[in-house]
Amino acid sequence: MRIEDVYIWDINAKWLGISPYQLMENAGAGVARTIEERFGKGLRIAVFSGTGNNGGDGFVAARHLSFENDVTLFLVGNEEKIRSEEAKHNWGILKKLDFVKIKVLKDSSYIKSLDLSGFDVIxxxxxxxGTKGEPREPIRSAIEKINEYAGKAKIVSVDLPSGYPSSVRVKADVAVTFQWDKEEYEGFEHVIVKIGYPKELYHLVGPGDAKFALRKRGGHKGQNGKLLVIGGSEDYFGAPYLASKAASYLVDLVYLAMPEYSARRINDPNLILRPFGGRNFTKEDVEDVLAIADGVDAVVIGPGIGQRAETKEFILEFLRWSEKPVVIDADALKAVAEDLDVLKGKKFILTPHAGEFRILFGEKPDGSLEEKPKLVVEKAKAVGGTILLKGAYDIISDGKVWKYNKTGNRGMTTGGTGDVLAGLVGALLALGNSPLKAASAGAFLNGLAGDMVKEEVGENFTALDVAGKVPQAVKWVLEF
Ligand SMILES: NC(=O)C1=CN([C@@H]2O[C@H](COP(=O)(O)OP(=O)(O)OC[C@H]3O[C@@H](n4cnc5c(N)ncnc54)[C@H](O)[C@@H]3O)[C@@H](O)[C@H]2O)[C@@H](O)CC1
Ligand SMILES: [K+]
Structure with missing residues (x-):
């Protein structure tokens, strides 16, 4: 469990309607329960709270403990600095309680003079x-004061020993951490307390995944992603256009490589068109397309590219030589199905629907939300890449973990929404995300854009409408 994931899961929990009040209540209650289980009841307990949410957990713990113990709450810092609504709320409750003694400590020298010898538990x-840098005064003095009682009173830290990772930190007997063990926390005993996150948080893709994947990399043109889309044939020009269009909202530059014959129909100043001679891609084009790929961060190959034998050769040859992270979509999936070995050692995402999945792997994915992902994980592992299986629930796996996405609606069975998805996933890859994160966030955004279109016009819309809604979907995610 990484701190980065905690950030994502907090946002996703909020999306599910789990409020910060609920989490704080469960956290504080868990601390109190742990103390009573380990050390008994009828204790004299000092709770030292700061003004952040860690302190808020302390307020809740103090209330729970006060039922059967003698509790003193020391607020270290200024009451006006208590920041979040949930911490303020719990502070407000404490102030109404006559059986909890409250002391506000603003002054370091006063803290240094405190006598805590009457307490069994601190x-x-x-x-x-939320700690940033070395602990500052007056928190620092409070940490040092608590440490004077190490070995005398039991010291229980909430979430982590205050000060950590600095060496100026509380010498905790035990730290009560919440829901997941955090790999980063080292050097002290952890007790993990569950605070009400459901299993969905391991698997369900939400706005947190998208928000994290969309964060900006830099302020200069080109620093926020360059994508190459390779697609189109004498039969199709809309598919690569839709993929490029959707991607152009997320990255700085989108190059669109297409056979000249269909490229003529594209007229969009936002895209950098790279037409190739002829009606379809052939082996002759590989070298020149590779040269363009050299200058980008990621590639999407397949939308509208067709299934002619010479084009399949082109696709396999391109994939064999390209080193760039790549999204393999639509007809390119059928080409790859004939020679999965070209994928060895590459960083790639396959984006099949159920039918294409069967062509690739010989098995049709179905069954429950336990069985289907199992198959996707197994195949992703076997092929050494990431699979995004499209469906009413999209299922995504990198061979280790699996995710599912629920955004989207029936209107999205309209042609071209898969191309929009491929473009979005490619763009997120170009932004430097791992294939798993790019595929998850892309599926979420695509479905969300579709849901926003549905909200406006009902279920009869086009893929171009979905692509056009990407900016609003992104805005919604970033503001969530
Ligand atoms: N979903 C969540 O995020 C949950 C968080 N919870 C609690 O919330 C905590 C995080 O809360 P916050 O983000 O408010 O952060 P903290 O409570 O860790 O600290 C932030 C406060 O400390 C101050 N501060 C930061 N660095 C400092 C330093 N070096 N010296 C002195 N003061 C410093 C900041 O100005 C701010 O007021 C978790 O550790 C956990 O205890 C729990 O309520 C459970 C759920
Ligand atoms: K703490």
């Missing part, structure tokens, strides 16, 4: 995951 809720 709860450390000064600083948690």
């Amino acid at each position: 709860v450390d809720a000064l600083l948690g995951a």
Whole structure:
């Protein structure tokens, strides 16, 4: 479990309607329960709270503990600095309680003079995951004061020993951390307390995944992704256009490589068109397309590219030589199905629907939300890449973990929404995301854009409408 994932899961939990009040209540209650289970009841307990949400957990713990213990709450810092609504709310409750003694400590020298020898347990809720840099005064003095009682009173830290990772930190007997063990936390005993996150958070893609995948990399043109889309044939020009169009909202530059014959129909100043001679891609084009690929961060290959034998040769040859992260979509999936070995050692995402999945792997994915992902994980592992299986629920796996996405609606069975998806996933790859994160966030955004179109016009819309809604979908995600 990484801190980065905690950030994503908090947002996704909010999306599911789990409020920060609920989480804080469960966190504080878990701390209190752990203390009573380990050390008994009828104790004299000092709770040291800071003004962040770690302190808020301390307020809740103090209330729970006060039922059967003698509790003193030390607020270290200024009451006006208590930041979040949920922490303020719990502070407000504490202030109404006559059986919890409250002391506000603003002055370091006063903290240094405190005598805590009457306490059996000291709860450390000064600083948690929001800590930046070395502890500053007056928190620092409070940490040092608590440490004077190490070995005398039991010291229980909330989430992590305050000060961590600095060496100026509380010498905790035990730290109560929430829901997941965090790999980064080393050097102290952890007790993990569940605070009400459901299993969905492991698997369900939400706005947190998209928000994280969309964060900006730099302020200069080209720093925020360059994508090459390779597609089109004498029969199709709309598919590569839709993929490029959708991608152009997310990355700085989109190159669109197409056979000249269909490229003529594209007239969009936002795309950098690279027409190739002839009506379809052939082996002759490989070298020149590779040269363009050299200058980009990621590639999408397949939309509208057709299934002619000479084009299949082109696709396989291109994939054999290209080193760029690549999204393999539509007809390119059928080409790859004939020679999965070209994918060896590459960074890639396959984006099949159920039928294409069967062509690739010889098995049709179906069954429950337990069985279907199993097959996707197995095949992703076997092929050494990431699979995004499209469906009412999209299923995504990198061979290790699996995710599913629920955004989208029936209107999206209209032709071309898969191309929009491929473009979005490619763009997110070009932004430097891992294939798993790019595929997850792309599926979410595509479905969300589709849901936003549905909201406006009902279920009869086109893929171009979906592509056009990408900016609003992105805005919604970033503001969530
Ligand atoms: N979903 C969540 O995010 C949950 C978070 N919870 C609690 O919330 C905590 C994180 O809360 P916050 O983000 O408010 O952060 P913290 O409570 O860890 O600390 C932030 C506060 O400390 C101050 N501060 C930061 N670095 C400092 C330093 N070096 N010296 C002195 N003061 C410093 C900041 O100005 C701010 O007021 C977690 O550790 C956990 O205890 C729990 O309520 C459970 C759910
Ligand atoms: K703490």
